[in-house]
Amino acid sequence: MIQIIIAMLIWGSIGVFIQYIHLPSIETAFLRAVIASAFLFVYTVYSKKARLHKIKENIIPLVVAGIAMGFNWIFLFQAYHYTSIANSTMSYYFAPIIIILLSPLILKERLTILKIISSLGALIGLFIIMYYSSGNTVEGTNDKLGIMYGLLAAALYATVVLLSKYTKDVSGIEMTLIEIASAAVVLLPFVLMRNELHIKDMTSGIFVLIIGIVHTGIAYVIYFTGVRQINAQGAAILSYIDPLSAIVFSIALLGEPLKLPQIAGGILIFGFTLIGQISRSKK
Template sequence: MNGKFKIITAMLIFGSIGAFVKNINLSSSEIALLRGVIGSLFLICVILFGRRKPSFKSLKQNLVLLILSGSAIGFNWILLFQSYKYTTISNATLSYYFAPIFVIILAPLVLKEKLTPVKVGCIVTAMIGLFLVVNIGVGGTSSSHNNIVGILYGLSAAVLYASVILMNKFLRNLEGFETTLVQLIVAAIVLSPYVFIKDHMDFSGLNSPASIINILILGIIHTGIAYFLYFTSVKELNGQTIAVLSYIDPISAVIIAAVFLGETMSFMQMIGGGLILCATFLSERLGRADLKQCSDRGRYSG
């Protein structure tokens, strides 16, 4: 399997995550915990059977950042899954893809990067796109389908996603696969007491074969297999190819939601979504040019 086929497959898997989450009868925190547990167990098996040897010295050197970023990933999942519950998958995905814009905003403080006119243009373009998505979406909002709340959850998840991207830039001597495995383990550990306090660890929603199958698919396929495909493909492709093919994720998410869940977007919302994706794509290209390297995007939405 070549690199392009791997990453395209991974992006299609990530794009379908919302459709599965919407059909799991558990709280967002329970879903996030089980995803972390099942996904990390799968990747541990990959390491054992593949005879990979993690660099424990490097893991120890980066331990604090791995703990912080792993914790952010866990709560990022909770917020994203909450977004799916309140709004459409399209709105949740587009608001979540605001993360690179938040990276641009925070980069001058964290990475000491200059905020150039082009980057400001990306921010303004994304804001206009978000306004179109939110403003048009409010008209069709019902009490059980609160677009504003859902989009706010998506944006909050994007902030945590952005923090993970920034923290990952400070990691040293670690491969993306090792980083992701440790972060998933940390996410599962950190979420355990949270879920125990909030939901009492009863997992009563797993009362049907469908729910059990969906959570296993989420953990094994959407996390374990998709992450494995993504990180093995990264080694075979250049940064520009990865950036372009990564946008199969949000586009496929919108298509899957329309075909299988009957979700629709107005013409103006489509324009808004296009503006957001164009702005984030350009911002990522600028980020790679500034750093002269392909940073791991960290597939934590999916």
């Protein structure tokens, strides 16, 4: 359990690090994917955990999920640039609700009354945050645009999760390695066309390395080590350390304000999403 908690705290801090990386979102996502892919490749080779025949059998859903993951990172980083980490996190954590709503169509799961109530409750929370968010706040920010980017990232993350259901007998590390490597390959043409991959200061370079190695490579290794030791319901509950710690970090380290409507909306989103996730994990 301690491994999952550590992984969630690492992921919860990524928004703070993004604030100090002076690169466009596409270039940041690309470098994160390249660095993390290299780290995970070395890890799988050293630990002899890569099974090429299993990867080959699942290559199509893994590559498509990797494409979705790459653009998911871009939109999430855009959300961090345009609105607060709290708003970005709360909109991004609408992903489990998207999964619940799409599961009957894609995974043929039954849509229960509890799942419907959970979805409506989270939707009300999102509406509250959107309604009380301003347009342009300080220079370079736009809360509503940032929240929309967060929702786009959530939809793409939901796509990654749903596609993972179509993989068979492939480990979490194998899945993550191929998905992140695919994300790097897909983002490469955009990076080359834009020609904006210029790291102008040492801080940006160091923090890019950190989010690639620590927030992605190491965090995923720790997470998949811990997730084998806990049931699905426990993992669903512990996953909420990620968004809650992200909000705490943003307030404590960046001094971001958190207004009452945001708190109310966040409670509705996190609370009803948690209920929905627990109901799914019991199946």
